Amino acid sequence: MSTVLIVDDEPGVRESMSLILKIEGYKVDTVRDAVNALKVIDSSKKYDFIICDMKMPVMDGLEFLTEFKNREKDSIVIMISAYGTIDSSIKAIKYGASDYISKPVNIDELILRMKMSEERKKLRKENVALKKELRKEFGFEDIIYKDEKMKRIIELASKVSDYKTTVLITGESGTGKELIARSIHTNSSRKNKPFVALNCAAIPENLLESELFGYEAGAFSGANKSKPGLFEEADGGTLFLDEIGEFPLILQPKLLRALQDEEIRRLGGTKTKKIDVRILVATSKDLVRQIEINEFRADLFYRLNVMQIEIPPLRERKDDIPVLVDYFIEKFNEKLGSNVKGVTKKVLNKIIANTWHGNVRELENIIEKSMILTDREIIDEIELIKRDELIDPKIWMDSMKLDEALSKLEKLYIEKALSDNDGNRTRAAENLGISRRGLLYKIKEYGLGPGDDKED
16 A cells, blocks of 8 residues: 655645545545654655645745755655746756646546656666666676775786686685676676576586586487587686585596586587687685595696685675675665665674674675664664584584684684674673783784774
Protein backbone atom coordinates (compact mmCIF):
# COMPACT_ATOMS: atom_id res chain seq x y z
CA MET A 1 0.00 0.00 0.00
CA SER A 2 1.46 3.37 -1.06
CA THR A 3 1.73 6.06 1.63
CA VAL A 4 0.80 9.73 1.19
CA LEU A 5 1.44 12.84 3.30
CA ILE A 6 -0.89 15.78 2.57
CA VAL A 7 0.43 19.22 3.60
CA ASP A 8 -2.17 22.00 3.41
CA ASP A 9 -3.35 24.77 5.73
CA GLU A 10 -7.00 24.37 4.63
CA PRO A 11 -8.78 21.65 6.71
CA GLY A 12 -11.39 21.06 4.00
CA VAL A 13 -8.75 20.33 1.35
CA ARG A 14 -6.88 17.98 3.68
CA GLU A 15 -10.00 16.05 4.67
CA SER A 16 -11.51 15.71 1.20
CA MET A 17 -8.24 14.58 -0.46
CA SER A 18 -7.49 12.23 2.41
CA LEU A 19 -10.93 10.58 2.23
CA ILE A 20 -10.80 9.99 -1.53
CA LEU A 21 -7.19 8.75 -1.55
CA LYS A 22 -8.03 6.30 1.26
CA ILE A 23 -10.95 4.98 -0.81
CA GLU A 24 -8.48 4.54 -3.69
CA GLY A 25 -6.31 2.34 -1.46
CA TYR A 26 -3.66 4.78 -0.25
CA LYS A 27 -2.54 5.10 3.38
CA VAL A 28 -2.80 8.83 4.19
CA ASP A 29 -1.45 11.19 6.88
CA THR A 30 -2.20 14.92 6.98
CA VAL A 31 -0.51 17.98 8.54
CA ARG A 32 -1.55 21.63 8.53
CA ASP A 33 1.80 23.22 7.54
CA ALA A 34 5.29 22.59 6.19
CA VAL A 35 6.99 22.89 9.60
CA ASN A 36 4.93 19.99 10.97
CA ALA A 37 5.49 18.07 7.73
CA LEU A 38 9.27 18.25 8.23
CA LYS A 39 8.88 17.09 11.85
CA VAL A 40 6.92 14.03 10.68
CA ILE A 41 9.49 13.32 7.96
CA ASP A 42 12.37 13.72 10.45
CA SER A 43 10.73 11.18 12.75
CA SER A 44 11.87 8.55 10.21
CA LYS A 45 8.42 8.11 8.67
CA LYS A 46 8.67 7.29 4.99
CA TYR A 47 6.17 8.38 2.34
CA ASP A 48 5.86 7.37 -1.29
CA PHE A 49 4.07 10.67 -2.07
CA ILE A 50 3.94 14.14 -0.53
CA ILE A 51 1.16 16.44 -1.78
CA CYS A 52 2.01 19.97 -0.64
CA ASP A 53 0.31 23.36 -0.99
CA MET A 54 2.41 26.23 -2.38
CA LYS A 55 0.96 29.05 -0.25
CA MET A 56 1.07 28.39 3.50
CA PRO A 57 1.85 30.47 6.59
CA VAL A 58 5.27 30.27 8.33
CA MET A 59 6.92 28.24 5.51
CA ASP A 60 5.71 28.19 1.90
CA GLY A 61 5.94 25.33 -0.57
CA LEU A 62 9.25 26.38 -2.17
CA GLU A 63 10.92 26.71 1.25
CA PHE A 64 9.58 23.27 2.13
CA LEU A 65 11.01 21.83 -1.10
CA THR A 66 14.44 23.32 -0.25
CA GLU A 67 14.39 21.80 3.25
CA PHE A 68 13.05 18.49 1.96
CA LYS A 69 15.76 18.25 -0.71
CA ASN A 70 18.46 18.67 1.96
CA ARG A 71 17.10 15.59 3.71
CA GLU A 72 17.76 13.42 0.62
CA LYS A 73 14.47 11.55 0.88
CA ASP A 74 13.05 9.48 -1.95
CA SER A 75 9.40 10.63 -1.89
CA ILE A 76 7.57 11.89 -4.97
CA VAL A 77 6.50 15.49 -4.26
CA ILE A 78 3.48 16.98 -6.06
CA MET A 79 2.77 20.68 -5.47
CA ILE A 80 -0.76 22.16 -5.55
CA SER A 81 -1.81 25.83 -5.62
CA ALA A 82 -4.82 28.06 -6.16
CA TYR A 83 -2.45 30.71 -7.54
CA GLY A 84 -0.91 28.59 -10.24
CA THR A 85 1.17 30.29 -12.91
CA ILE A 86 3.68 28.97 -15.42
CA ASP A 87 6.50 30.65 -13.46
CA SER A 88 5.46 29.08 -10.16
CA SER A 89 5.17 25.62 -11.72
CA ILE A 90 8.62 25.95 -13.31
CA LYS A 91 10.04 27.07 -9.96
CA ALA A 92 8.44 24.12 -8.17
CA ILE A 93 9.92 21.63 -10.64
CA LYS A 94 13.31 23.39 -10.42
CA TYR A 95 13.23 23.09 -6.61
CA GLY A 96 12.64 19.34 -6.85
CA ALA A 97 8.90 18.73 -7.23
CA SER A 98 7.87 15.88 -9.53
CA ASP A 99 4.67 17.61 -10.70
CA TYR A 100 2.41 20.63 -10.19
CA ILE A 101 -1.41 20.82 -10.13
CA SER A 102 -3.69 23.84 -9.85
CA LYS A 103 -6.49 24.10 -7.28
CA PRO A 104 -9.29 23.17 -7.06
CA VAL A 105 -7.72 19.75 -7.38
CA ASN A 106 -9.35 17.30 -9.75
CA ILE A 107 -8.89 14.02 -7.87
CA ASP A 108 -8.89 11.91 -11.04
CA GLU A 109 -6.13 14.11 -12.46
CA LEU A 110 -4.19 13.94 -9.19
CA ILE A 111 -4.30 10.13 -9.07
CA LEU A 112 -3.27 9.95 -12.74
CA ARG A 113 -0.33 12.30 -12.08
CA MET A 114 0.68 10.23 -9.04
CA LYS A 115 0.68 7.03 -11.07
CA MET A 116 2.63 8.67 -13.89
CA SER A 117 5.23 10.04 -11.46
CA GLU A 118 5.53 6.64 -9.81
CA GLU A 119 6.05 4.99 -13.19
CA ARG A 120 8.75 7.52 -14.14
CA LYS A 121 10.53 6.88 -10.84
CA LYS A 122 10.33 3.12 -11.39
CA LEU A 123 11.71 3.45 -14.93
CA ARG A 124 14.60 5.61 -13.71
CA LYS A 125 15.53 2.99 -11.11
CA GLU A 126 15.28 0.19 -13.66
CA ASN A 127 17.42 2.20 -16.08
CA VAL A 128 20.13 2.71 -13.45
CA ALA A 129 20.02 -1.00 -12.54
CA LEU A 130 20.20 -2.00 -16.21
CA LYS A 131 23.19 0.24 -16.84
CA LYS A 132 24.96 -1.29 -13.86
CA GLU A 133 24.12 -4.79 -15.07
CA LEU A 134 25.40 -4.03 -18.55
CA ARG A 135 28.72 -2.76 -17.20
CA LYS A 136 29.43 -5.39 -14.60
CA GLU A 137 33.04 -5.20 -15.68
CA PHE A 138 34.83 -3.04 -13.15
CA GLY A 139 37.62 -0.61 -13.84
CA PHE A 140 40.21 0.27 -11.22
CA GLU A 141 38.26 3.48 -10.61
CA ASP A 142 35.40 1.34 -9.25
CA ILE A 143 37.55 -0.18 -6.50
CA ILE A 144 36.95 1.56 -3.18
CA TYR A 145 40.14 2.20 -1.24
CA LYS A 146 42.16 4.81 0.61
CA ASP A 147 44.95 2.77 2.18
CA GLU A 148 48.45 3.14 0.69
CA LYS A 149 48.82 -0.66 0.46
CA MET A 150 45.81 -0.86 -1.87
CA LYS A 151 47.05 2.12 -3.85
CA ARG A 152 50.27 0.24 -4.62
CA ILE A 153 48.31 -2.88 -5.55
CA ILE A 154 46.11 -0.94 -7.98
CA GLU A 155 49.20 0.66 -9.55
CA LEU A 156 50.81 -2.76 -10.02
CA ALA A 157 47.63 -4.31 -11.45
CA SER A 158 47.23 -1.36 -13.81
CA LYS A 159 50.80 -1.78 -15.11
CA VAL A 160 50.35 -5.48 -15.82
CA SER A 161 46.86 -5.12 -17.37
CA ASP A 162 47.84 -4.85 -21.02
CA TYR A 163 50.34 -7.71 -21.01
CA LYS A 164 49.44 -11.34 -21.54
CA THR A 165 51.47 -12.19 -18.43
CA THR A 166 49.86 -14.71 -16.09
CA VAL A 167 48.95 -13.11 -12.76
CA LEU A 168 48.59 -14.93 -9.44
CA ILE A 169 46.30 -13.00 -7.07
CA THR A 170 46.58 -14.08 -3.45
CA GLY A 171 44.74 -13.09 -0.30
CA GLU A 172 42.24 -14.25 2.25
CA SER A 173 38.65 -15.01 1.31
CA GLY A 174 36.57 -11.87 0.85
CA THR A 175 39.43 -9.47 0.10
CA GLY A 176 38.32 -8.80 -3.49
CA LYS A 177 40.53 -11.03 -5.62
CA GLU A 178 37.93 -11.44 -8.38
CA LEU A 179 37.34 -7.69 -8.44
CA ILE A 180 41.04 -7.12 -9.11
CA ALA A 181 40.95 -9.81 -11.83
CA ARG A 182 37.94 -8.24 -13.54
CA SER A 183 39.59 -4.82 -13.37
CA ILE A 184 42.77 -6.16 -14.99
CA HIS A 185 40.65 -7.56 -17.84
CA THR A 186 38.55 -4.40 -18.21
CA ASN A 187 41.65 -2.22 -18.46
CA SER A 188 43.36 -4.45 -21.01
CA SER A 189 43.15 -4.58 -24.80
CA ARG A 190 41.00 -7.72 -24.31
CA LYS A 191 38.18 -5.79 -22.58
CA ASN A 192 35.75 -6.35 -25.47
CA LYS A 193 36.40 -10.08 -25.44
CA PRO A 194 34.99 -12.60 -22.94
CA PHE A 195 35.91 -12.64 -19.25
CA VAL A 196 35.22 -16.22 -18.12
CA ALA A 197 35.44 -17.06 -14.41
CA LEU A 198 35.60 -20.51 -12.85
CA ASN A 199 35.68 -21.33 -9.14
CA CYS A 200 37.80 -24.48 -9.04
CA ALA A 201 36.46 -25.39 -5.60
CA ALA A 202 32.85 -25.32 -6.78
CA ILE A 203 33.13 -27.95 -9.53
CA PRO A 204 33.41 -31.68 -8.66
CA GLU A 205 36.69 -33.24 -9.77
CA ASN A 206 34.98 -35.63 -12.21
CA LEU A 207 33.33 -32.67 -14.02
CA LEU A 208 36.15 -30.14 -13.91
CA GLU A 209 38.10 -31.54 -16.87
CA SER A 210 35.11 -31.49 -19.24
CA GLU A 211 34.05 -28.06 -17.96
CA LEU A 212 37.45 -26.55 -18.61
CA PHE A 213 38.59 -28.37 -21.76
CA GLY A 214 35.24 -29.36 -23.31
CA TYR A 215 34.36 -32.76 -24.73
CA GLU A 216 33.49 -34.52 -27.96
CA ALA A 217 30.28 -36.46 -28.59
CA GLY A 218 30.56 -39.93 -27.11
CA ALA A 219 33.41 -39.01 -24.75
CA PHE A 220 31.39 -40.39 -21.85
CA SER A 221 27.91 -41.63 -21.07
CA GLY A 222 25.43 -38.83 -21.74
CA ALA A 223 27.74 -36.83 -24.02
CA ASN A 224 25.37 -36.84 -26.97
CA LYS A 225 26.95 -33.84 -28.67
CA SER A 226 30.22 -31.94 -28.56
CA LYS A 227 30.61 -29.04 -26.14
CA PRO A 228 33.36 -26.42 -26.02
CA GLY A 229 35.06 -25.86 -22.67
CA LEU A 230 35.80 -22.62 -20.84
CA PHE A 231 39.20 -22.28 -22.51
CA GLU A 232 37.45 -22.06 -25.87
CA GLU A 233 34.73 -19.74 -24.53
CA ALA A 234 37.45 -17.38 -23.29
CA ASP A 235 39.38 -17.43 -26.58
CA GLY A 236 40.68 -13.93 -27.29
CA GLY A 237 39.80 -12.83 -23.77
CA THR A 238 40.60 -13.75 -20.17
CA LEU A 239 40.11 -16.96 -18.18
CA PHE A 240 40.01 -16.42 -14.42
CA LEU A 241 40.59 -19.53 -12.31
CA ASP A 242 39.55 -18.76 -8.74
CA GLU A 243 40.70 -20.95 -5.83
CA ILE A 244 43.42 -22.52 -7.98
CA GLY A 245 44.77 -24.16 -4.82
CA GLU A 246 41.77 -26.51 -4.99
CA PHE A 247 42.61 -27.65 -8.53
CA PRO A 248 42.87 -31.47 -8.50
CA LEU A 249 46.45 -32.76 -8.53
CA ILE A 250 45.60 -35.35 -11.20
CA LEU A 251 44.49 -32.62 -13.67
CA GLN A 252 47.35 -30.22 -13.01
CA PRO A 253 49.65 -31.66 -15.74
CA LYS A 254 46.94 -31.11 -18.36
CA LEU A 255 46.43 -27.52 -17.19
CA LEU A 256 50.19 -26.93 -17.27
CA ARG A 257 50.40 -28.25 -20.84
CA ALA A 258 47.56 -25.97 -21.95
CA LEU A 259 49.32 -22.95 -20.44
CA GLN A 260 52.72 -23.80 -21.91
CA ASP A 261 51.60 -24.79 -25.41
CA GLU A 262 48.58 -22.47 -25.65
CA GLU A 263 46.50 -25.30 -27.02
CA ILE A 264 43.91 -27.68 -25.62
CA ARG A 265 42.40 -31.03 -26.51
CA ARG A 266 38.81 -31.79 -25.70
CA LEU A 267 37.93 -34.80 -23.58
CA GLY A 268 37.54 -37.73 -25.96
CA GLY A 269 39.12 -35.78 -28.80
CA THR A 270 42.17 -36.56 -30.92
CA LYS A 271 43.02 -33.10 -32.25
CA THR A 272 44.47 -30.13 -30.43
CA LYS A 273 43.18 -26.59 -30.86
CA LYS A 274 45.19 -23.38 -30.52
CA ILE A 275 43.82 -20.87 -28.01
CA ASP A 276 44.61 -17.23 -27.27
CA VAL A 277 43.68 -16.78 -23.61
CA ARG A 278 45.08 -14.55 -20.90
CA ILE A 279 45.20 -16.48 -17.60
CA LEU A 280 44.50 -14.92 -14.21
CA VAL A 281 44.38 -17.14 -11.12
CA ALA A 282 43.58 -16.53 -7.46
CA THR A 283 43.93 -18.44 -4.23
CA SER A 284 43.43 -18.02 -0.51
CA LYS A 285 45.81 -20.92 0.14
CA ASP A 286 49.57 -20.88 0.65
CA LEU A 287 50.66 -22.63 -2.55
CA VAL A 288 54.25 -23.01 -1.37
CA ARG A 289 52.94 -24.94 1.61
CA GLN A 290 50.71 -26.94 -0.76
CA ILE A 291 53.82 -27.91 -2.75
CA GLU A 292 55.58 -29.02 0.44
CA ILE A 293 52.75 -31.41 1.32
CA ASN A 294 52.49 -32.65 -2.30
CA GLU A 295 49.07 -31.14 -3.02
CA PHE A 296 50.25 -28.74 -5.74
CA ARG A 297 52.83 -29.19 -8.49
CA ALA A 298 55.88 -26.96 -8.26
CA ASP A 299 56.17 -26.64 -12.08
CA LEU A 300 52.58 -25.42 -12.34
CA PHE A 301 53.14 -22.95 -9.49
CA TYR A 302 56.17 -21.43 -11.24
CA ARG A 303 54.20 -21.20 -14.48
CA LEU A 304 51.37 -19.36 -12.70
CA ASN A 305 53.50 -17.18 -10.45
CA VAL A 306 54.92 -14.92 -13.16
CA MET A 307 53.45 -11.84 -11.48
CA GLN A 308 51.98 -12.04 -8.00
CA ILE A 309 49.55 -9.54 -6.50
CA GLU A 310 48.93 -10.06 -2.79
CA ILE A 311 45.84 -8.36 -1.38
CA PRO A 312 46.18 -7.65 2.35
CA PRO A 313 43.29 -8.53 4.68
CA LEU A 314 40.96 -5.71 5.71
CA ARG A 315 42.35 -5.64 9.26
CA GLU A 316 45.72 -4.62 7.80
CA ARG A 317 44.29 -1.71 5.81
CA LYS A 318 42.17 0.09 8.40
CA ASP A 319 42.11 3.33 6.37
CA ASP A 320 39.86 1.59 3.83
CA ILE A 321 37.15 0.81 6.37
CA PRO A 322 35.45 4.26 6.69
CA VAL A 323 35.23 4.73 2.90
CA LEU A 324 33.92 1.16 2.47
CA VAL A 325 31.27 1.78 5.14
CA ASP A 326 30.12 4.92 3.27
CA TYR A 327 30.10 3.03 -0.02
CA PHE A 328 28.02 0.13 1.32
CA ILE A 329 25.54 2.50 2.98
CA GLU A 330 25.04 4.27 -0.36
CA LYS A 331 24.73 0.92 -2.15
CA PHE A 332 22.13 -0.51 0.24
CA ASN A 333 20.16 2.74 0.46
CA GLU A 334 19.44 2.23 -3.23
CA LYS A 335 18.80 -1.51 -2.90
CA LEU A 336 16.62 -1.30 0.24
CA GLY A 337 14.94 2.05 -0.46
CA SER A 338 16.25 3.36 2.87
CA ASN A 339 17.82 6.68 3.83
CA VAL A 340 20.63 5.83 6.23
CA LYS A 341 23.19 8.63 6.31
CA GLY A 342 26.00 7.04 8.27
CA VAL A 343 27.15 5.50 11.55
CA THR A 344 28.04 7.05 14.89
CA LYS A 345 31.69 7.54 15.84
CA LYS A 346 31.36 4.81 18.46
CA VAL A 347 30.04 2.32 15.89
CA LEU A 348 32.76 3.29 13.38
CA ASN A 349 35.46 2.76 16.03
CA LYS A 350 33.97 -0.64 16.80
CA ILE A 351 33.97 -1.54 13.10
CA ILE A 352 37.58 -0.40 12.67
CA ALA A 353 38.69 -2.38 15.73
CA ASN A 354 37.06 -5.60 14.54
CA THR A 355 39.32 -8.29 13.07
CA TRP A 356 37.16 -8.97 9.97
CA HIS A 357 38.20 -12.53 9.22
CA GLY A 358 35.63 -12.48 6.39
CA ASN A 359 37.19 -9.22 5.14
CA VAL A 360 35.27 -6.87 2.83
CA ARG A 361 32.54 -9.44 2.16
CA GLU A 362 31.83 -9.76 5.90
CA LEU A 363 31.81 -5.97 6.34
CA GLU A 364 29.33 -5.64 3.47
CA ASN A 365 26.99 -8.22 5.04
CA ILE A 366 27.16 -6.56 8.47
CA ILE A 367 26.32 -3.12 7.01
CA GLU A 368 23.35 -4.53 5.06
CA LYS A 369 22.04 -6.33 8.15
CA SER A 370 22.43 -3.19 10.33
CA MET A 371 20.58 -1.06 7.78
CA ILE A 372 17.69 -3.52 7.66
CA LEU A 373 17.39 -3.61 11.47
CA THR A 374 17.70 0.13 12.15
CA ASP A 375 14.82 2.61 12.03
CA ARG A 376 17.15 5.59 12.31
CA GLU A 377 19.09 7.66 9.79
CA ILE A 378 22.32 7.18 11.76
CA ILE A 379 23.27 3.63 12.77
CA ASP A 380 24.08 3.77 16.51
CA GLU A 381 24.25 0.03 17.19
CA ILE A 382 25.94 -2.78 15.31
CA GLU A 383 26.06 -6.48 16.02
CA LEU A 384 29.34 -8.03 14.96
CA ILE A 385 29.70 -11.73 14.31
CA LYS A 386 30.85 -13.58 17.42
CA ARG A 387 33.34 -16.27 16.71
CA ASP A 388 35.46 -18.66 18.68
CA GLU A 389 38.95 -17.29 18.29
CA LEU A 390 40.48 -20.67 19.14
CA ILE A 391 41.54 -22.78 16.17
CA ASP A 392 41.84 -26.55 16.30
CA PRO A 393 45.47 -27.10 17.40
CA LYS A 394 45.69 -30.16 15.15
CA ILE A 395 45.39 -27.87 12.13
CA TRP A 396 48.18 -25.67 13.45
CA MET A 397 50.41 -28.65 14.15
CA ASP A 398 49.96 -29.99 10.64
CA SER A 399 50.54 -26.70 8.84
CA MET A 400 52.82 -24.50 10.97
CA LYS A 401 56.09 -24.47 12.80
CA LEU A 402 56.05 -23.58 16.50
CA ASP A 403 57.15 -19.95 16.07
CA GLU A 404 54.49 -19.40 13.36
CA ALA A 405 51.76 -20.87 15.57
CA LEU A 406 52.81 -18.75 18.56
CA SER A 407 52.83 -15.59 16.42
CA LYS A 408 49.37 -16.39 15.05
CA LEU A 409 47.98 -17.00 18.52
CA GLU A 410 49.53 -13.77 19.83
CA LYS A 411 48.03 -11.84 16.93
CA LEU A 412 44.57 -13.32 17.61
CA TYR A 413 44.80 -12.33 21.28
CA ILE A 414 45.73 -8.75 20.36
CA GLU A 415 42.94 -8.50 17.73
CA LYS A 416 40.37 -9.73 20.24
CA ALA A 417 41.56 -7.33 22.97
CA LEU A 418 41.36 -4.37 20.57
CA SER A 419 37.89 -5.44 19.39
CA ASP A 420 36.60 -5.95 22.96
CA ASN A 421 37.78 -2.45 23.90
CA ASP A 422 36.50 -0.64 20.77
CA GLY A 423 40.06 0.00 19.59
CA ASN A 424 41.23 1.60 22.85
CA ARG A 425 44.87 0.51 23.05
CA THR A 426 45.41 1.51 26.68
CA ARG A 427 42.58 -0.71 27.94
CA ALA A 428 43.55 -3.50 25.51
CA ALA A 429 47.11 -3.47 26.91
CA GLU A 430 45.75 -3.70 30.47
CA ASN A 431 43.56 -6.69 29.51
CA LEU A 432 46.52 -8.42 27.86
CA GLY A 433 48.78 -7.75 30.85
CA ILE A 434 51.44 -5.95 28.80
CA SER A 435 52.64 -2.35 28.61
CA ARG A 436 50.99 0.11 26.24
CA ARG A 437 54.33 0.60 24.47
CA GLY A 438 54.67 -3.17 24.06
CA LEU A 439 51.19 -3.35 22.54
CA LEU A 440 51.96 -0.51 20.12
CA TYR A 441 55.04 -2.41 18.96
CA LYS A 442 52.98 -5.58 18.38
CA ILE A 443 50.25 -3.63 16.56
CA LYS A 444 52.85 -2.28 14.15
CA GLU A 445 54.54 -5.68 13.81
CA TYR A 446 51.32 -7.47 12.87
CA GLY A 447 49.94 -4.66 10.69
CA LEU A 448 46.88 -4.17 12.89
CA GLY A 449 46.87 -0.38 12.60
CA PRO A 450 49.10 2.60 13.31
CA GLY A 451 51.78 1.86 15.86
CA ASP A 452 52.11 5.53 16.85
CA ASP A 453 51.80 6.77 20.41
CA LYS A 454 48.76 9.00 19.90
CA GLU A 455 46.24 9.14 22.72
CA ASP A 456 43.19 6.87 22.38
